[in-house]
Amino acid sequence: MKTYAVLVDDVYKSFKSKSKKKKKKKKRLFLELFKQAQDRFYAVNGISFNIHYGEIFGILGQNGSGKSTLIRMISTLLTIEKGQIKVFGFDVKKDDHKVRQYINRVTVEASFFKKLSTTENLLYAASIYGLRRADAKKKIPEILGVLNLDITRLDEPLENFSRGMQQKVAIARAVLTSPSLLLLDEPTTGLDPKSKREVQKFILSICETHNTTVIITTHDMEEADKICDRIAIIDSGKFIKIDTPEGLKNAIRKNSEDVTLEDVFFKMTGKEFKSDELEDN
């Protein structure tokens, strides 16, 4: 049987619908209890896919389409309601501790102890991943150097850094732990074009040198086109289509017209692509 880096099999996740709360108050108790069972929405609604070792797999979707919920389930931060997710053969539900040894995640909001310095934050990350302090101290300036971060500012509190710089530190923190699976949840959102290019180049280089498997959610069609081996288009918690960037474009191309991933997205979901900065679920 073929082993995939990531195997997602018919996965579901629903949450209580927040919008119905006010209406519920007016209803009688038994009706309320009955409705509670009904008022749920599926953030992830029967998704299945698999990812090969060393592959860069992109997920394109609007806010609230279920991208981050899916990433959270793979990273053991949300439990699966139905279905199964395996990371390098380990079940995220039963072997969550084992899975956590192989993964790391970068989110759209660089989550740090902002009063602490880059070095303090990265050494903390190294310690909770069980890395030797001496090894971490050696690796930190190396990784930050590749990301073009000013290594003379390593002792400054991170709150003094721009968002782009903080995001680069977040990527460095994830790479420091040498994850076999890197989960990137909109890692370049809000970065300037130069920083964006540097981060994209860095992602490609770590995949090449370490055979790291990457799942990336992005709003940037050009980015997805440039770095992803395959892309899944997600809408309302469902994958509409999975293919290579070229395969997706070919699917809607008529004659030899120029087609972009934005055209593909519009054609397949019937929705314009909106690239807001943050996503809730």
Added chain:
Amino acid sequence: MFHELLIKDIRATTGFIERNFNLIKRYIGWEIVFMVYTIVNAVTIGLIGVTSGDPNKVVYLIIGALLWGFLSIIFHEVAESISWERWEGTIEFTFMAPARRITYLLGMSTYAVIYALIRSAIVLFFLSLFFEIKLTNINIPIAVLVVVVSSFSFIGMGLIAAVFPLLSPEKGSQATHIFQAIILLISGVYYPISVLPGWMQKLAIISPATYTLRAVRAAILDGKGLNELSGDIIILIILGIILIPIGLIIFSMGERYAKKVGKLNRNG
């Protein structure tokens, strides 16, 4: 394999402790403010005792202020560790790391005890400048033993309370503070529990602070020894043995629930 796991656990534990002390360093202004408030509070309470003209009353109140300072810091630091992570927005990062949850809680508890010891030592130093106390019949080793034993039950209570911010970011932290205030009220920190209403005295029985304060006061003021205080010490040991596993179980259940309903993310 076991050796490797142990080394990783030690690295993670020291990582949690170091992180918290780094945070103290970065918030040093607030740290000084809280320290000054604690010292002034302890001195004020001691001075109330001076007005009674009874030196033992001064010691009685100072022991209350010092011990409450020590034990409440342990409880507060363990219980608020989750709130702190939520506030900083790092909870998902920490919980996604391969460090086991028991290692995380051990790191937080060890930090809480070290931090509480340092703060209590500073308060004690300033109290010694204000009050000239001569104790002739004092049993320090037993007093220290009681404090050490009672630390475990306060860690256990902290673990139980830490689940509140896990379930609800803001309300959870509020609940933790109310929980702490109730322990202060019922445990006889500044007065004997006999002055409490009858129903409240029954609640005092379940608070570890009741036994800690009673035993430490008996060791310092009356020089009582292990034989005489064995009852209180045994109760404190039992409470520690019960409360720590209960705290771990409740925390684990809370984490499972938070992961089920999606409460771990920053907006919770």
